[in-house]
Amino acid sequence: MISVIPRYLFNFVFFVLLQVLILNKIEFSGYLNPYLYVLFILTLPFDTPGWLLLLLAAALGLSVDMFLNTMGMHMAASILLAFIRPFVLARIAPRDNYETGTLPLPSYYGFPWFLKYAAILIFIHHFFYFIIESFSMINFMGILLKTIASGVFTMVVMVVTLLFTYQKKRRI
């Protein structure tokens, strides 16, 4: 268990920097904002304890917030994501449950499973984030449109990112 800490520490820094330095420069007409950093929470091991999940999500969201000057918004959305993750995982578990020693990655359970898993959580995260961003329900259709556009875009970027690591994981 200890041995995985450096890897996730690297992941943490990598995703925050990726988000802050590159992805946040991409903004088409205000509707496309990919928030790929959530991938860090999505790929944490199955047996991560709940409290650690929440704390890591809070730390991740807060780090992104500090750079993007959106204090607390990403934090709130990430915590929600971390809270819902166990329920979603339990809901879409394969018939013989998750094998020990595996990670929630397409390398282990295939792309269709992972896309379903990621899509649910990413849309919830984005939806919640955009609600907090506008902080009112007046422009609900706008929020929904932003969620769908950005969510799809995040999924696309995520798939591209995963393709880099896909081969590597399989070799392990």
Next chain:
Amino acid sequence: MRNFLRFIIQHHFTFLFILLELIAFILVVSYNQDQRTIYLSSSSKLAGGLFQSMNNVEQYFSLKEVNRELSNENAFLRSQMPSSFKNSKDYFLMTGDSASPHQYKYRSCKVISNTVGKHFNYITLNKGTLDGIKPDMGVLSGRGVVGIVIKCSDNFSTVLSILNPRLKISAKLKESDFFGSVSWDTESTLYAILDEIPEHANVNLGDQVITSGFSATFPEDILIGTVEEVAHPEGDSFYKIRVKLSVDFSRLSYVEVVENIYQEQQKQIEEDTKQ
């Protein structure tokens, strides 16, 4: 306590989630200008609405006080009305400025006891001679004539209400100026009888019956009631008119006692003439 702790530990995931979300929201509203504005405005709207509805409830508790104040003010304002000043008939123009001598003074009183169901009905007021109330003063409510003060102690007075056959009030018809007297026939608390209207008078249903101002007790033109039914008994040269009283005696709470400053003078000269 142990159960409570166990409950917390059992659901630590949820509690931690709620705690962290709260922290996040506090951060959101304290560091982001837009969200802060929305949060502050909506929370002040909420608080304002809450205080508004609290106030709506609280108002009911102070209604008594407010009623008393309003009724005091009514009495004061009535004293300021042109009809409260003695008019000099030397000129035709009605002038009612405060330089004219004051004729009527109003004092607001609360009804502390009232009967309507008896044959002789009396009302008790919460003010007496110490407040300047004397027998023979008129008693009005906002709707019309109530009765006449008959006895006063230091702090209380009793009023002969219209619903008492011993009281006769000089009245007239507003339309035609024929005068008569109103008294109670003990039948219904809603009606009284207007007598002594001559048979050649033209009386219509719904005509207003008002005080004549002859008695030196009431000012002129105070409403008593409206004509409900006109009867003409055989062999009598007067109408017997049923008057629907404008005051609902069964729910009387605040009244005004009117003092005619020239009452003594008027009575004196009337007495002198009779001798």
